[in-house]
Amino acid sequence: MEFADLVRRRRMIRNYDERPVDPAAVDRMLENALHAPSAGFSQGWAFLRLDTADDVARFWAASTPPGQGVDAWSEGLRRAPVVIVPMSSKQAYLDRYAEPDKGWTDRDEKRWPAPYWDIDTGMASLLILLTVVDEDLGACFFGIPPERVPAFREAFGVPATFDPIGAITVGHRAPDRRSPSLKRGRRGLDDVVHRGHWGGPLDHQRSRGS
Structure with a gap:
């Protein structure tokens, strides 16, 4: 697929059928994510790969407010057989820029004009989204409610040094309302x-x- 076509075809898909996704395709998504730019080559990102029915169910249980259940917004998303959660580590960037070639030994966040740990992880996420299109699949990037992040951390053992910047559902596209x-x-x-x-x-x- 030509790159321009790939870019134009990229859109958020909110409804999926239940066909499984080839694990090799998910491998390629994550491998491509590693080629995103990162300040100081800090690479302060991590990706939680959830590609079993149990893990995907645990994700939705952890990230959904109590009592909300399945709603119109999430109904189609929940059918996706794969969820990837990109996470950023501010600590990795502060540590990297405290090294001798950078010299920011005070680790002062005020030196940073923008949170590059989140920006770089966002660019890695976009490479995942573009790879999804190249694999003739669909994906949707969305946020985890802030109040549900502690439950998400507990459910998957995510260390305090990593913060989810969102989540990406991946699957085979089904008819979707605009x-x-x-x-x-x-x-x-x-x-x-x-x-x-x-x-x-x-x-x-x-x-x-x-």
Whole structure:
């Protein structure tokens, strides 16, 4: 598949059938994730691979608020036979940048203009999502409710030094209703690209259609 086609086909899939996913395909997703960029080559990420029915059920039990059960939002997602939970380690980055070639021995978080541990893990997650498309499968990235993170940690023995940035369901696509959010439409280049200067003459020319 051409890369441009792969990018255009990527979308969040919220409904799956119950066919199993080839474990080799999941291997490729995770192998590709390791090629994401990371500040200082810190590679402070980890991926929890849940690909048995018991493990997937435990994930949903741990990440669902008590009493909520299966709702319209999660019903289709729960049919996915694979869940991958990408996690970031801030400590790995603070430790890496305290090494002699970086020299930030105070480990002060204020030195960081943005939480690169989360950003890098997010980029690794995108490589998983793109690999999913290349495998002719579907995936959805979504968040774990913050109040459910302790239960998730306990259920899977996740150490305190790693934080889940979300979860990715993977499976064979089934007919899916379009998300209401898509009614917003995709923003165009002229809406998001500012060349040379934000709000400069070029932007004004574009807004007038010249």
